[in-house]
Amino acid sequence: AQKITQTQPGMFVQEKEAVTLDCTYDTSDQSYGLFWYKQPSSGEMIFLIYQGSYDEQNATEGRYSLNFQKARKSANLVISASQLGDSAMYFCAMRGEDSSYKLIFGSGTRLLVRP
C-alpha cells in the first residue's frame, strides 16, 4: 500500500528565511510521482512542484525546490526566502504507476511565516 507521511503538523519560519517541510513516502512501485500542494485558508489546493521517480535532478520552481532522496524515500519541500503569503497548509502527495488516478495525500504541515 502507498503511504505519505508528514511528521510536522506545524512550523514557524521567519520572513526571508528558508524552510524545509518534510515528506516521506512508501511504495513498491518502480515509477511514481511526487507532488506538493499549498492550501491557503481560502481552501484552494494550489499545485507547487512535481518530482518524477526517474528524474535525476531535483525539481525546482521559482522559490520552491524539492529535495528528492530516493533511497531514503523522502521528498522534502524547500521554500527559500519565505514571504508572509507563504503561510498556509502544505500537502505532499504521491501517485503510483497504475492507472487508478489516485493521488495519496499526507496529513499536511501548517506553515506560519513571522514578520
Add this chain to the structure above:
Amino acid sequence: ETGVTQTPRHLVMGMTNKKSLKCEQHLGHNAMYWYKQSAKKPLELMFVYSLEERVENNSVPSRFSPECPNSSHLFLHLHTLQPEDSALYLCASSQESFTWAETSRGSQETQYFGPGTRLLVL
C-alpha cells in the same frame, strides 16, 4: 475564466434539502475528480471521471450522486445529507495519458484543483 472553478463557494443546507455542486474546468483536461476534505482527516477521493465515464467510486454513500455531462463540467448532487457530511468539497482535473508507454511514466499527470465548496449540513 481560467483553471478550475466551483460554485457555490459556500453552502448551508438542511438534511432534507437537495442541492448540487458545480465544477467547470477550462484547461482542456480529460479527467475530473471530486474530493472531500473533513477537519483533521486526509483528503479523500470520492469520484473520478475519465473521458466522461466514471472510473472510480470509493464507497461513497448514495446520497452523493455525481454527474459528468461533458469533459468540462462535473456536478455533485446532494440529497438527505447528514451533519457529518459537512466538509470542504474540492473538484480537480487532469490530462491523462492512455498509451502504455506514457502510462508507465504516467504518474506525472498533475491534478489542478478548484477553490472548493464549503458545505455545512444542519
